[in-house]
Amino acid sequence: MPWTIDVHEAAAAEIAALPLDLQARLDRFIAIIAEHGPQQLPPKAFEHIAAGLWELRIKGKDNIARAFYVTRIAQRLVIVRVFVKKTQKTPPREIKLAQRRAKDV
Numbered sequence: 001m002p003w004t005i006d007v008h009e010a011a012a013a014e015i016a017a018l019p020l021d022l023q024a025r026l027d028r029f030i031a032i033i034a035e036h037g038p039q040q041l042p043p044k045a046f047e048h049i050a051a052g053l054w055e056l057r058i059k060g061k062d063n064i065a066r067a068f069y070v071t072r073i074a075q076r077l078v079i080v081r082v083f084v085k086k087t088q089k090t091p092p093r094e095i096k097l098a099q100r101r102a103k104d105v
Contacts (some may be wrong), residue, residue, distance in 0.1 A: 003034050004076045011067075014082040021060035022084070026067060030057055030080050033077060053098055055090070066090060068098035070105060078105045 007015065015023060032040055038054070049055045049068065056067040056079075068081040081098035 002075070005034050005038055006028050006078045006105075008080045008105065010101065011079045011082050015079075017066075018082065018084065019030060019060055019063055019082055022058050022065045023081060025058045026056070026065070026082070029058070029067075035052060037075070038071075038077065049090075049095060050099065053095070053102060063081065066094070066103075068095070070102045072105055078102075080105065 015026065018026070029041060029045065038046060041056075045057055046059065047055050052070050054069050054071070056069065057065060058065040064085045065083050066081075066083060067079050069077050069079045071077050080101040081094065083094055
């Protein structure tokens with residue numbers, strides 16, 4: 001059964017601002033999730049971050065990005081925050097922003 005992928009309005013603008021190689025990789029992940037579910041992604045491509053919040057790890061040629069998402073109702077995934085990662089550890093403010101947006105979903 002296919003998954004429905006939605007993108008928070010603010011996250012859509014963040015995706016558009018990503019370098020093209022990261023956009024392409026994220027699009028590929030979204031296509032895999034839509035057809036087969038997130039469990040079919042490579043094991044290191046996603047990680048549980050907090051209650052109900054997950055992270056997609058996107059690697060490009062020169063950058064690394066993260067896309068936070070939540071799952072709602074059966075087989076519906078909503079991307080709530082996307083950013084280019086510049087430090088080793090994910091900044092807590094990014095997680096908090098994703099959690100605030102997830103409450104709107």
